[in-house]
Amino acid sequence: MGRIQLKSVTKSFGDVQVIPPLDLTIEDGEFTVFVGPSGCGKSTLLRLIAGLEDITSGSIDIDGADATDVPPAKRGLAMVFQSYALYPHMTVRKNIAFPLRMAKLDQAEIDKRVEGAASVLNLTDYLDRRPGQLSGGQRQRVAIGRAIVREPAAFLFDEPLSNLDAALRVGMRLEISELHERLATTMIYVTHDQVEAMTMADKIVVLQAGVIEQVGSPLELYRTPRNLFVAGFIGSPKMNFIEGPEAAKHGAQTIGIRPEHIAVSETEGEWSGVVSVSEHLGSDTFFHVHETGLAETITVRADGEVGFRHGDRIHLTPRADVIHRFDAQGLRIE
Amino acid sequence: MARAVTTRRKSLNTILAWAVGLLIFFPILWTILTSFKTEAQAIASPPIFLNFNWTLENYAIVQERSDYMRFLWNSVIIAGGSTILGVIIAVPAAWAMAFVPSKRTKDILLWMLSTKMLPAVGVLYPIYLLFIRLGLLDTRGGLVVVLMLINLPIIVWMLYTYFREIPGEILEAARMDGATLKEEILYVLTPMAVPGIASTVLLNFILAWNEAFWTLNLTAVDAAPLTAFIASYSSPEGLFFAKLSAASTMAIAPILILGWFSQKQLVRGLTFGAVK
Numbered sequence: 001m002g003r004i005q006l007k008s009v010t011k012s013f014g015d016v017q018v019i020p021p022l023d024l025t026i027e028d029g030e031f032t033v034f035v036g037p038s039g040c041g042k043s044t045l046l047r048l049i050a051g052l053e054d055i056t057s058g059s060i061d062i063d064g065a066d067a068t069d070v071p072p073a074k075r076g077l078a079m080v081f082q083s084y085a086l087y088p089h090m091t092v093r094k095n096i097a098f099p100l101r102m103a104k105l106d107q108a109e110i111d112k113r114v115e116g117a118a119s120v121l122n123l124t125d126y127l128d129r130r131p132g133q134l135s136g137g138q139r140q141r142v143a144i145g146r147a148i149v150r151e152p153a154a155f156l157f158d159e160p161l162s163n164l165d166a167a168l169r170v171g172m173r174l175e176i177s178e179l180h181e182r183l184a185t186t187m188i189y190v191t192h193d194q195v196e197a198m199t200m201a202d203k204i205v206v207l208q209a210g211v212i213e214q215v216g217s218p219l220e221l222y223r224t225p226r227n228l229f230v231a232g233f234i235g236s237p238k239m240n241f242i243e244g245p246e247a248a249k250h251g252a253q254t255i256g257i258r259p260e261h262i263a264v265s266e267t268e269g270e271w272s273g274v275v276s277v278s279e280h281l282g283s284d285t286f287f288h289v290h291e292t293g294l295a296e297t298i299t300v301r302a303d304g305e306v307g308f309r310h311g312d313r314i315h316l317t318p319r320a321d322v323i324h325r326f327d328a329q330g331l332r333i334e
Numbered sequence: 335m336a337r338a339v340t341t342r343r344k345s346l347n348t349i350l351a352w353a354v355g356l357l358i359f360f361p362i363l364w365t366i367l368t369s370f371k372t373e374a375q376a377i378a379s380p381p382i383f384l385n386f387n388w389t390l391e392n393y394a395i396v397q398e399r400s401d402y403m404r405f406l407w408n409s410v411i412i413a414g415g416s417t418i419l420g421v422i423i424a425v426p427a428a429w430a431m432a433f434v435p436s437k438r439t440k441d442i443l444l445w446m447l448s449t450k451m452l453p454a455v456g457v458l459y460p461i462y463l464l465f466i467r468l469g470l471l472d473t474r475g476g477l478v479v480v481l482m483l484i485n486l487p488i489i490v491w492m493l494y495t496y497f498r499e500i501p502g503e504i505l506e507a508a509r510m511d512g513a514t515l516k517e518e519i520l521y522v523l524t525p526m527a528v529p530g531i532a533s534t535v536l537l538n539f540i541l542a543w544n545e546a547f548w549t550l551n552l553t554a555v556d557a558a559p560l561t562a563f564i565a566s567y568s569s570p571e572g573l574f575f576a577k578l579s580a581a582s583t584m585a586i587a588p589i590l591i592l593g594w595f596s597q598k599q600l601v602r603g604l605t606f607g608a609v610k
Contacts, residue, residue: 052506073512085507089525098521099511146511 002063002154002186003028004049009058011044011210018044019210021058026154026188026203031180034190035197035233036207042190043158045207049188050156051075062153073102078147079156082163084139086131086146092118093127096145103150117145137168144179154186161196173200194234198222206230228330231256237286237301239324242294252325252333259286259301261319264308269315273298275308289314362586369393369579376575392580400563402584409559409588411474412549413542416481417489417535423482424489425531429519431490432497433505443494446487454484454547465552474557477549481542489538496530497523533599536592543589560585 004026011019018041026032034042047053049060051072059068067075078099086095096117100110118124121141131139140160147155157176161169177200180187191197197204198218206213206221206229214226218234225231231239239256247255263269264287273292278285287300287308300316308314325333356363367384368376375386396402431439461480462471470476500523508522524531546561553562564585567578593600 050510052509072506072509073514077510079507079510081503081507083501083503085501085503087504087508087522087526089528098508098513102512102514102517146507150511 002026002152003061004154004186004188005061006049007059007061009045009048009060010056011041011048011053012056017056017210019048022210022212024205024212024215026186028186029184031177031187031189031200031202032205033197033201033203034188034205034207035194036192036213037233038192040207041210042192042207044210046079046156046158046188046190050077050079076150076153077156078150078152078154079158080140080143080147080160082159084131084143084163086139086142088131091128091130092123092134092142092145095131095142096123096149099146099150113149114145117149120148121145136164137172140164140172141175144176148179148183152185154188157187157189159190159192161191162193176200195236198234204234206233224332225256225324226332228254228256228326231324231326231332237299240295240298242298244294246294247325250323250325253328254326254330256324256326257318258322259299261322262298262300263317263319264300264302264306265315265317266308267315269317271298271316271318272313273316275310275312275314277310278308280304287314289316292316362590365579365582368575369583371576371579373574373576376579392576393584396567396577396580396584400566402563405558405560405563405585406588408474408553408557409543409561409585412477412481412557412559413539415474415478416485416542417538419478420482420486420489420538421493421531421535424486424493424534425519425524427490428493428497429523431494432500433502443491446490450487458547458551462551471552472554472557477552477557477559480548480552481545484545484548485538485541488541489534492534492537493527493530496527496534499530500526529599536596536600540589540593 006022006024008021008023009019010017010021022045034045036042044053048055051067051070055068059066061067062070062075062077087098090098093114096114097110100113105113114127115124118127121144123138123141123145126134126138126142131142134142140163143160160176161172164172173196176187176189180200189196189200201218203215204218204221205215208229213233214221214230216224221230221234225234225239228241232241235258237259239258240262241254241256243254247253271292271294273289275287276290276297277288279288281304283304285302285304285306287302289298289300290296292298298316327333369392370388370390371382371386372389372391375382431443465471465476468476470479504526505518505522508518513521543559544561546565549559549561550565553559564578564581567574567581
């Protein structure tokens with residue numbers, strides 16, 4: 001079981017309040033991702049849940065029991081750190097066994113569980129090596145192994161993939177998602193990468209300056225962002241924002257239209273502009289269009305076969321049913 | 335670009351380094367040489383460098399007159415005891431300052447170091463009186479405590495610099511893994527800091543071994559270490575250079591050998607943290 005409930009939690013460092021009063025419930029078995037730009041308080045929030053930082057006020061319940069003053073060791077949570085934080089002087093076996101040793105399990109049980117975790121994570125051949133002799137991906141797996149042997153109520157991941165190279169990151173992302181499917185344990189995952197958030201999460205919590213901007217499933221956030229910040233943060237390439245008369249036409253201060261919701265044409269369309277940069281990804285092409293009179297740049301996502309080049313004048317047509325409207329406060333207008 | 339060093343420049347540097355090294359080492363070399371001379375040769379003018387009748391007589395006399403082993407044992411106990419006790423106290427202190435720093439941590443560290451600037455003689459009187467009151471005069475236990483206190487700032491400082499190099503996340507991982515504070519320090523921090531702790535131990539053992547002020551002032555017979563052993567040869571009946579040299583050589587030999595074998599750790603310990 002791993003239902004985690006934050007009630008009016010705040011955190012201040014000295015006079016600076018980094019987390020204003022915040023309420024959040026993470027259901028048992030849910031894969032929750034905290035996402036936001038750096039310095040938004042997402043790691044701090046995770047560390048509050050872990051107990052590595054004391055909350056300034058409010059309370060944290062884990063499985064219905066007040067865990068606010070429970071030390072990290074007794075909260076029944078396991079954490080995977082950005083730097084892996086393996087014990088460099090211990091072998092992989094000892095690293096994975098460490099939490100079990102601390103729990104005073106008998107040796108036979110420890111061996112059984114370590115072997116089990118190692119085989120799940122493809123680490124069996126590396127059990128007698130030291131972390132220094134492993135690659136980044138293997139170290140990451142050891143860190144995960146050390147977390148799963150404890151059979152925790154919830155896993156906490158603090159940007160676990162940011163030290164890996166791009167290819168490995170995609171692989172580990174899948175492995176973590178599979179692990180979640182198999183264990184069905186609550187996972188809380190912190191990242192600044194919205195792609196990780198979108199691909200892995202059951203529930204995304206978008207944070208900015210310690211404040212929750214929106215909570216919802218990846219598609220909810222994509223389809224109905226509650227405000228300009230979430231609209232701009234979720235989705236890649238970023239949503240286009242248009243102000244002025246064009247927005248007024250839709251009865252809004254600002255309208256937002258995603259690059260993938262704009263059709264391009266050589267001959268006709270609602271808007272027109274000049275291609276400044278075209279990025280060919282093979283499957284897709286991104287056009288950065290200037291001189292539209294709407295915004296400085298309009299980004300358009302088109303099929304990989306579309307071949308406009310720098311300096312070409314093109315015509316754009318937004319899909320009317322997916323135009324997002326925001327008021328003067330930046331809030332969504334339904 | 336690395337600076338180009340010519341061969342000539344290199345050999346000049348080598349010669350200079352050797353010259354400085356020999357200059358520093360010369361008093362010790364002279365002491366060792368003198369210890370093998372007769373008393374007459376020891377004070378001969380002009381001084382005799384190597385061309386004398388080598389003799390072990392001084393060593394025999396010194397050993398006959400005073401029990402070297404007893405002094406040696408006292409030195410080992412006092413230097414070893416104060417170092418071990420110091421490390422046991424300093425590890426948690428350095429842990430706290432390195433991993434749970436407060437606004438005042440830097441000030442506390444500087445304050446601790448500033449106690450080393452105080453002339454020892456300034457506290458001799460109160461400590462002497464305390465020792466009389468507590469019956470600690472001429473006891474090894476008393477000296478262990480005093481020398482530990484004298485060197486504690488250095489031990490804490492050295493360990494603090496070492497601990498600062500250890501990523502805090504690893505200790506947090508231990509905490510998440512269910513380790514108590516004691517287990518965290520015992521199973522994670524200490525093993526990771528072993529090289530640092532080793533050089534700290536070595537340096538402080540040497541400092542305690544060489545410490546003369548307190549050992550001479552607070553001991554008489556029972557707890558007298560090798561410093562007292564040497565001092566006993568600058569005797570009122572006149573200076574016997576050859577015997578004094580023999581005693582000195584015997585006193586510094588163990589620490590010289592220890593230092594020789596551990597120079598790598600010592601250099602590493604003293605320069606640790608200077609370069610990442």
